[in-house]
Amino acid sequence: MAHSDLISFFLQICTMLVVALFAGQIMRMLHQPAVLGELVGGIFLGPTVFGLLAPEAFNWLFPSEGQAALGLDAVIKIGMLFFLFAAGLEVNLTHLRQRSLAVVSTSVMGVLLPFALGGASVFLWPGLWGSQAEKQTMIFALFIGAALSISALPVIARVLIDLNLIQKEIGFVVMTAATINDLIGWSLFAVILSVVVPGSSDRGVWLTLSLVVGFAALILILGYRLGQPIMHWVASSMLWPNGFIGVVAVLVLVAAILAETIGLHAIFGAFLVGVALGQSFEKENQARESIYQFAVSFFAPLYFVSIGLRADFAANFDGPLVLLILLIACVGKILGAGIGARLGGMQPREALAVGFGMNARGAMEIILASVALEYRLIDQRIFVGLVIMALVTSLLSGPMMQRLIKETPGHAETA
Numbered sequence: 001m002a003h004s005d006l007i008s009f010f011l012q013i014c015t016m017l018v019v020a021l022f023a024g025q026i027m028r029m030l031h032q033p034a035v036l037g038e039l040v041g042g043i044f045l046g047p048t049v050f051g052l053l054a055p056e057a058f059n060w061l062f063p064s065e066g067q068a069a070l071g072l073d074a075v076i077k078i079g080m081l082f083f084l085f086a087a088g089l090e091v092n093l094t095h096l097r098q099r100s101l102a103v104v105s106t107s108v109m110g111v112l113l114p115f116a117l118g119g120a121s122v123f124l125w126p127g128l129w130g131s132q133a134e135k136q137t138m139i140f141a142l143f144i145g146a147a148l149s150i151s152a153l154p155v156i157a158r159v160l161i162d163l164n165l166i167q168k169e170i171g172f173v174v175m176t177a178a179t180i181n182d183l184i185g186w187s188l189f190a191v192i193l194s195v196v197v198p199g200s201s202d203r204g205v206w207l208t209l210s211l212v213v214g215f216a217a218l219i220l221i222l223g224y225r226l227g228q229p230i231m232h233w234v235a236s237s238m239l240w241p242n243g244f245i246g247v248v249a250v251l252v253l254v255a256a257i258l259a260e261t262i263g264l265h266a267i268f269g270a271f272l273v274g275v276a277l278g279q280s281f282e283k284e285n286q287a288r289e290s291i292y293q294f295a296v297s298f299f300a301p302l303y304f305v306s307i308g309l310r311a312d313f314a315a316n317f318d319g320p321l322v323l324l325i326l327l328i329a330c331v332g333k334i335l336g337a338g339i340g341a342r343l344g345g346m347q348p349r350e351a352l353a354v355g356f357g358m359n360a361r362g363a364m365e366i367i368l369a370s371v372a373l374e375y376r377l378i379d380q381r382i383f384v385g386l387v388i389m390a391l392v393t394s395l396l397s398g399p400m401m402q403r404l405i406k407e408t409p410g411h412a413e414t415a
Helices: 003-029 034-045 055-061 067-089 093-097 100-124 131-135 137-149 153-162 169-196 205-237 242-261 266-278 286-307 319-343 348-358 362-374 380-406
Strands: none
Touching (some): 003 055, 003 067, 003 286, 034 286, 034 380, 067 242, 067 266, 067 362, 100 137, 100 169, 100 319, 100 348, 137 169, 137 319, 153 348, 169 205, 169 348, 169 362, 205 242, 242 266, 286 362, 348 380
């Protein structure tokens, strides 16, 4: 990399981190997750605001071509891998055996209703969604259904912690149902991507689904069987926690390579490694906390600020499409998860609070949208609509849960 490109690269990273820190701190002061500030800060730093007010300065700082642009793209892709790994660490599979009726009904209804509404909207109004919906209607409908079904574990966890609900029954139901949602949603997304990625379209859907299930089972079984022995070996044989962080980085990259090799996206492998290792050691583990905080504090802010650099949110804002996406997302998830929680035996206000908790899309939704944009499965109008939906649903989740729970007497602690 040339001297001038190296300076440009460092300046890009520095600017993005400063914006992320400043905007994230503002959101914390407003009692909102920092990720929302990072997203808004990225929109201001991108072509929507900075690029409009000072186009020459924007193009100088963020050139679309050259060594600096390639370097930034590589760092952002690595950041996405490690954030998905950190998100996977939040998944607790042991909870799936508890409170099974409420969890299963909440999760199933919370996936089925938004998936059905999202897919149906593509068949009913393909022209509103654009040319991709008209060319590949079935695949596009599956993607929109998956995109509107997925939740966001990191944002949900942050909201529940802030409201002191993470150890209550309602927090347990929301977190566990969201875990199932994410596993289903990302598996389906992996299948969809494998169909649209160049070179993999000749593979049947059932074969692809088998590969997804087999790959997930392999990573999870290996993590369950070998996770603790490997961690104990690293702790006794290598410098701690440095050795652990190095081993985890290798495992994430190996899983990403394997996922890409068999035609799945690298982020699916990173997420599964996080899920697998998350079952192997305590949440209070110092080494786990070290790599989690590094992923969340360095890689994640860079990635979410970069979202704002991908599109002009003003020029690509489509009012009717944004309203449709937001309406389907909210009605489908709140109503679906709420009905599921009610069928599982929860009180009406608690069930509605579960629906609003599950409705937070946040970071996971945006990652899904950005990968879909990268592979041209969606255009920038839909990308903007999905990002706005993720922001709005994340902002609504905490206040609405707080309002509903405030008037609900007594919450049982989880077993």
